[in-house]
Amino acid sequence: MQDAIVELAGARKVFASPEGGEVKALDNIYLDVRRNEFLTLLGPSGCGKTTLLQSIGGFVRLDAGTISIDGADMTRVPPHLRPVNTVFQNYALFPHMSVEQNVGYALEVRGIPARERREKVGAALVMVGLGGMEKRRPNQLSGGQQQRVALARAIVARPKLLLLDEPLSALDRGLRHSMQIELKNLQNELGISFVFVTHDKEEALTMSDRIAVLKHGRIQQIAAPREIYDRPANPFVASFIGVSNMFEGSIDSGSLVMDRGETLQLGRTLQDCKGRATAVIRPEQFSLSFEQDTRAGIDVTIDQVIFVGAGFELYARTRGGRELVVSAPASARDDVARAESDRRARLIYVPANIHLMPGEGGSQ
Amino acid sequence: MSLNWLFRGGLVAYTALFFAFIYLPLALIAVYSFNSNPVNMMTWEGFTTDWYWQVLGFKTTVSEAAMYIESTGQLLAALRNSIVIAFSTTLISTVLGTALALALYRYDFLGARTYRVLMFMPMLVPDIVLGIALLIFFVNAGVHLGIGTIIIGQCTFLISYVFIVVSSRLAGMDRSLEHASADLGANEWVTFRKVVLPQLMPGVMGGALLAFIISMDDLVITYFIAGTDVTTLPIFIFAMLRRGIKPEINAIAVMMLTFSFLVASLGLYLRSRQK
Amino acid sequence: MIASTRDRMQLGLLLGPATVFLAVFFLIPLAIMVVTSFLAPGLYGGVEWEFYPHNFGRIFGFADPAFEEFDPVYLEIFLRSVRIAVLTVIATLLVCYPAAFCISMMPGKWKSFCLFLIALPFFTSLIVRLFVWVLILRQSGPVNGVLLALGLIDQPLDLIYTEGAIILGMVYIFIPFMFMPIYASVEKLDWSLIRASQDLGAGPIRTFVRVILPLTAPGIIGGSLIVFIPALGNFIVPAILGGAKVMMLGNLIEQQFLSARNWPFGSALAMMVMSVMLVTMMGFVFVSGRRRSSMASLSGGQRGAQ
Numbered sequence: 020m021q022d023a024i025v026e027l028a029g030a031r032k033v034f035a036s037p038e039g040g041e042v043k044a045l046d047n048i049y050l051d052v053r054r055n056e057f058l059t060l061l062g063p064s065g066c067g068k069t070t071l072l073q074s075i076g077g078f079v080r081l082d083a084g085t086i087s088i089d090g091a092d093m094t095r096v097p098p099h100l101r102p103v104n105t106v107f108q109n110y111a112l113f114p115h116m117s118v119e120q121n122v123g124y125a126l127e128v129r130g131i132p133a134r135e136r137r138e139k140v141g142a143a144l145v146m147v148g149l150g151g152m153e154k155r156r157p158n159q160l161s162g163g164q165q166q167r168v169a170l171a172r173a174i175v176a177r178p179k180l181l182l183l184d185e186p187l188s189a190l191d192r193g194l195r196h197s198m199q200i201e202l203k204n205l206q207n208e209l210g211i212s213f214v215f216v217t218h219d220k221e222e223a224l225t226m227s228d229r230i231a232v233l234k235h236g237r238i239q240q241i242a243a244p245r246e247i248y249d250r251p252a253n254p255f256v257a258s259f260i261g262v263s264n265m266f267e268g269s270i271d272s273g274s275l276v277m278d279r280g281e282t283l284q285l286g287r288t289l290q291d292c293k294g295r296a297t298a299v300i301r302p303e304q305f306s307l308s309f310e311q312d313t314r315a316g317i318d319v320t321i322d323q324v325i326f327v328g329a330g331f332e333l334y335a336r337t338r339g340g341r342e343l344v345v346s347a348p349a350s351a352r353d354d355v356a357r358a359e360s361d362r363r364a365r366l367i368y369v370p371a372n373i374h375l376m377p378g379e380g381g382s383q
Numbered sequence: 384m385s386l387n388w389l390f391r392g393g394l395v396a397y398t399a400l401f402f403a404f405i406y407l408p409l410a411l412i413a414v415y416s417f418n419s420n421p422v423n424m425m426t427w428e429g430f431t432t433d434w435y436w437q438v439l440g441f442k443t444t445v446s447e448a449a450m451y452i453e454s455t456g457q458l459l460a461a462l463r464n465s466i467v468i469a470f471s472t473t474l475i476s477t478v479l480g481t482a483l484a485l486a487l488y489r490y491d492f493l494g495a496r497t498y499r500v501l502m503f504m505p506m507l508v509p510d511i512v513l514g515i516a517l518l519i520f521f522v523n524a525g526v527h528l529g530i531g532t533i534i535i536g537q538c539t540f541l542i543s544y545v546f547i548v549v550s551s552r553l554a555g556m557d558r559s560l561e562h563a564s565a566d567l568g569a570n571e572w573v574t575f576r577k578v579v580l581p582q583l584m585p586g587v588m589g590g591a592l593l594a595f596i597i598s599m600d601d602l603v604i605t606y607f608i609a610g611t612d613v614t615t616l617p618i619f620i621f622a623m624l625r626r627g628i629k630p631e632i633n634a635i636a637v638m639m640l641t642f643s644f645l646v647a648s649l650g651l652y653l654r655s656r657q658k
Numbered sequence: 659m660i661a662s663t664r665d666r667m668q669l670g671l672l673l674g675p676a677t678v679f680l681a682v683f684f685l686i687p688l689a690i691m692v693v694t695s696f697l698a699p700g701l702y703g704g705v706e707w708e709f710y711p712h713n714f715g716r717i718f719g720f721a722d723p724a725f726e727e728f729d730p731v732y733l734e735i736f737l738r739s740v741r742i743a744v745l746t747v748i749a750t751l752l753v754c755y756p757a758a759f760c761i762s763m764m765p766g767k768w769k770s771f772c773l774f775l776i777a778l779p780f781f782t783s784l785i786v787r788l789f790v791w792v793l794i795l796r797q798s799g800p801v802n803g804v805l806l807a808l809g810l811i812d813q814p815l816d817l818i819y820t821e822g823a824i825i826l827g828m829v830y831i832f833i834p835f836m837f838m839p840i841y842a843s844v845e846k847l848d849w850s851l852i853r854a855s856q857d858l859g860a861g862p863i864r865t866f867v868r869v870i871l872p873l874t875a876p877g878i879i880g881g882s883l884i885v886f887i888p889a890l891g892n893f894i895v896p897a898i899l900g901g902a903k904v905m906m907l908g909n910l911i912e913q914q915f916l917s918a919r920n921w922p923f924g925s926a927l928a929m930m931v932m933s934v935m936l937v938t939m940m941g942f943v944f945v946s947g948r949r950r951s952s953m954a955s956l957s958g959g960q961r962g963a964q
Contacts, residue, residue: 078562098565099574111563115581124577125567176568398760401753402775405833408790409779411800415793426798479676486672490665498673505684509891509935511908512691512928513684515915519694519925520687539684542676596781602894607915620785624898628792636786647781651774 024180024212025052025075030084032070032236044070046236048084052180052214057206059215059223062233063259068216071233072182075214077101089179099128104173105182109189110165112157118144118168119153125176143171146205163194170202174209181206183215187222199225220260224248232256253376254297263344266298275375279339284315286371299374302332302346305366307354316365319343324359331355335366409640416633434634458635461619468530468605468615469598472537477591479538480545481583488553502547505540513540514607521608528610536608537598544597545590552586585654592650596643695925705922713926732910736930739907742821743889746828747882750836753829754881755874758841773841780834788898791827792818795899819901827899828889835888836881843877876946883942891931907931 032045044067052058060068073079074086077098085094093101104125112121119140120127126136144150147167157165166186173181183202187195203226206213217223223230224244231241232255240252251257257265268277275283275298283298308316319335322342333345333355345366347355358364416435420428440455483502487495505513517536518528526532556579564574602617609618616639623632698710712722717736721728761772779787793799797814805811817823847870855865871878893908900906907927914924 076566078565097570098562099568099570103566105563105566107559107563107566109557109559111557111559113560113563113578124564124569128564128567128569128573128577172563172567394760394763397756398764398772401757401760402772404753404830405775405779408794408830409787412790412793479679482672483676486669489672490669492669501680505680507887507935507939508688509887509931511891511893511911512688512932515911515921515924515928516687516691517683518915519690519921520683523690535683539680542680546676600783600785602785617783617785620783620789621894621897624785624789624792628789632789633793636783636789639783639786643782644778647778648774650781651777 022054023051024054024056024089025050025214026085026087027051027071027074028085030071030074030086031082032067032074032079033082034070043067043236044079045074045081045084048236048238050231050238050241052212053229054212055206055210057203057213057215057226057228059217059227059230060233061217061220061223061230061259063218066233067236068218068233069184070236072105072184072214072216075180076103076105076182102179103182104176104178104180105184106166106169106173106186108184108186110157110169110186112165112168112172114157116157117153118149118155118157118160121157121168122172122175124172129176139175140171143175144168146174146208147171148201162189163198166190166198170205174205177209177211179211181209181211181213183213185216185218187217188219195222202226224260232259234259250374251299251376257297257299257376262299263302264300266300266341267295268298269295277339277341279341281317281337281339281341283317283373284370285373285375286369294377297376299376300368300372302344304372305343305345305368307333307345307347307351307358308365308367309354309357309361311365314367315370316367317343318365319363321358321362321364324355333358333364335364412633413637413640416630416637418630418633421630434630435638438631438634438638457614458619461614461616464530464613465599465616468533468537469595471534472541472598473591473595475534476538476541476545476594477587480542480590480594481549481587483542484546484549484553487550502543505543506547508540510540510601510603511607514604517604518607528608529613532608532610533605533613533615536604537601540604541594541598544593545587548590548593549583549586552583552589556582589654596646691925691928694922695929697922699920699922710922713923714929716923717926717930732927735905735910736907738821738904739890740934742824742828742906743886743892746825746832746889747836747886749825749829750832750885751840751878751882754833754837754840755878758837758844758877762841762844762847776834776837779831784831784894785898787831788827788895791823791830791899795823795826818899819903821900821904823899824896824904824906827895828892831895832885832889835884839880839884840874840877843874847873879942879945883938886938887935890934891928 027048027050030045030048030050031043034042034044036042042065046067048067048071050071060071062068070079074081075088077093077096077100081094085092087093088102113124116124119137122143123136123140126139131139140153141150144152147170149164149167149171152160152164152168157168160168166189169186187198190198199222202213202215215223215226224247227244229241229243230247232239232247234255240247240256242250242252247256248260248262251260251262254265266275266277266283268275268283270276270285270293273285275285275296277283285298308314317337319337321333321335323334325332325334327346330346330348331351333347335343335345337343343366354364415427417430417432418427419431419433420426438455438458483498487498514536517532517539521528521532560578560582561574564578565571569577600617601615602621605615606618606621609615614622620632620635623629694705695713696709696711698706698708699713700706710722712720715721716726716729717732719728719730719733761769761776764772794801795818796802797816797818799817801817802811802814806814851869851873852865855869856862860868891908891911892906893912896904896906896909897912900909907930911924911927911931914920914927918924
């Protein structure tokens with residue numbers, strides 16, 4: 020795989036948990052980070068995503084497995100000799116140094132002369148939109164500015180790979196969104212790979228070329244955002260990425276039979292499957308109807324309708340008591356109004372669009 | 384509303400009383416150090432600065448009977464001893480205490496917890512106990528009591544003070560800064576020099592200042608291990624007090640108060656500026 | 659976590675000097691003192707190398723019958739020292755506790771100025787601060803002067819050289835020691851809890867006893883401890899303000915070492931001071947350990963709930 024900048028093979032790391040047991044932070048991880056790729060490690064806290072990032076940075080020593088960066092084995096190489104820089108979660112700016120000294124630190128320790136250093140620092144600061152702030156101290160900057168200094172500091176030495184450990188989690192919502200876009204642009208501009216850790220699925224979906232979803236130290240799925248969203252590999256990924264409507268049951272002659280006798284028609288390609296499975300129908304894949312016809316549909320009562328600006332969200336309930344979420348565009352205003360006043364409707368779906376996953380349980 | 388005002392008035396009044404209790408006695412001695420009455424120091428007779436001149440060794444009109452036998456030379460010798468001792472103990476205890484704090488910060492070795500607890504012992508052992516223990520030790524070991532034994536004796540507890548001040552500074556330090564430094568390509572030594580040390584310095588300076596002040600003021604431990612030929616400033620004054628009070632001592636006291644107020648204000652001002 | 663021999667050498671270099679220093683000049687002297695307290699006093703100030711429990715016997719009532727009869731004076735001095743130390747703790751607490759509240763309620767600038775004023779005396783000479791009280795309390799001092807002038811007394815009172823004078827002097831020098839821990843816990847006090855208590859119908863006294871006092875207990879306990887220990891073995895304050903009339907353990911120890919030259923008995927007395935200190939310390943560790951474990955289980959529960 021010559022287009023991989025980082026290769027992890029069979030990486031394992033076990034920590035002693037505070038309760039006395041063991042926690043598998045990394046459980047036999049195989050991961051390639053491609054060149055010029057924005058890869059996001061996504062998962063709930065404790066899933067091992069930060070450990071994975073730190074093992075690339077060199078702060079965590081693997082119990083087993085190897086890691087190579089740009090073709091060179093880095094498994095036992097200490098952090099300061101790796102061609103990798105990190106943007107830390109709390110920024111970790113040196114409080115006793117000015118912005119210029121902070122950003123120039125990586126160049127200084129490499130013995131780069133002051134003149135060249137000043138130029139590069141200036142360029143890096145301009146790149147993150149902080150030109151002219153050289154003489155300030157970190158504590159004189161806002162959270163967003165500190166964030167940018169940390170970014171400039173990490174890119175000034177042109178690492179082969181930039182690691183970002185939940186760098187946006189401390190920023191407020193609006194700032195976070197604009198930083199997401201800037202980060203993505205910066206990555207394009209620099210032409211290096213970013214490995215980004217987050218527990219925020221919106222962030223992951225917005226910025227990434229690929230997303231790796233982790234749970235209990237294992238990679239659950241690694242794919243492009245759309246793929247992850249449309250075709251989650253298992254119920255955990257589906258629920259973590261925010262899929263609402265999941266149906267568990269067993270497949271029987273072309274339909275999914277659920278526990279309370281409800282059934283779901285499956286598309287032709289899924290006719291031959293067998294066993295237990297979970298089906299996904301996303302909220303926007305339903306359409307509202309009020310007629311009984313031959314189309315596949317579910318009869319529901321409507322509990323609540325919420326206006327969400329771009330459209331509506333309907334909270335519905337099947338006869339078996341299963342709760343469903345339906346989203347309807349603003350153009351379906353009349354149907355929504357009728358559903359709200361009737362308090363009942365029929366949800367039409369296209370069997371061929373149903374995504375089926377092996378296994379059970381939407382909850383983690 | 385009126386109750387609230389009463390409450391607030393009470394608070395202010397109490398605080399005023401509290402500070403009056405602390406500072407009025409000191410103000411009183413400052414005033415009476417200018418009293419010219421040579422017999423009864425607390426009966427005002429007139430304004431004079433003679434006592435100060437007397438202490439500083441100038442010729443004054445003060446009669447011999449109103450003075451201590453000691454010459455200004457002895458006072459200055461005691462002061463010089465105190466300063467020599469304070470500088471030595473500050474140097475030794477700052478180096479040793481800082482090294483110890485760094486060892487416990489950087490390395491998670493077996494017995495580190497025990498060390499941490501043990502380091503509080505020299506501060507907690509009552510100073511009279513430490514004083515006599517050192518006296519018995521030095522006499523049994525055949526060591527001549529003098530400046531050397533005073534320095535060693537004071538260091539035993541000053542190391543603890545420095546250790547605790549530096550440790551608390553280290554505990555407040557952000558470990559991720561060291562990670563950031565390593566991440567940016569600095570090796571361990573460069574990280575220590577450029578990241579750890581600059582942040583540690585205020586703690587080290589604070590510990591050193593504390594050690595210096597405590598050393599200058601230590602009476603009990605020094606009293607037991609000073610031997611017969613060496614006198615420090617606190618011991619000199621203690622001895623004067625035990626023999627009876629003469630007006631000169633007011634002047635000495637006020638000069639010491641003024642000096643330590645200046646030093647302490649400077650220290651606290653510098654600390655507040657660093658924050 | 660010690661990985662390489664280089665790490666080991668570094669650690670040794672950092673730890674070694676201080677460890678050796680403290681072992682030789684702190685632990686060994688204390689051990690020798692313990693041994694000395696069980697040896698017989700020599701005739702001319704030395705020690706006789708034989709086991710001799712009567713040093714403690716002189717204090718507790720089994721004196722060496724060959725030389726002396728039991729004299730309860732030492733027990734009296736011991737009990738007086740404990741009494742004075744306890745009273746000092748209580749008085750210092752009563753002075754500092756309200757002050758901590760007053761100052762914590764001040765606006766920021768005043769607050770730091772007041773803290774500066776409280777810390778300042780700590781940096782000034784102890785002996786000078788005690789000497790001031792000699793001037794104030796003696797017969798010709800301003801207190802007696804004012805009382806005489808007002809006609810409340812016709813003879814100057816003996817204010818100095820009393821237990822009261824000792825306690826006053828100790829309170830004066832220990833104020834910063836007590837104030838700082840109390841202030842730290844008062845500063846941390848969450849005032850919404852007090853409003854909550856009042857909101858739930860508790861009056862000021864009940865709020866104080868059930869909410870404020872328990873929350874500031876760590877400061878009270880810590881402050882009491884660091885005042886009690888130096889107060890118990892103090893010999894400077896009684897030497898200056900107590901004179902020969904009111905003797906404490908510290909003076910007795912000093913006498914045994916510097917005038918009576920009975921080192922074993924002096925060591926035994928020092929052991930008394932040490933043992934009271936150790937018992938107090940253990941009580942402190944026990945109490946704070948229990949508090950901490952209850953706190954830990956509380957925060958653990960919160961973590962579980964997340």
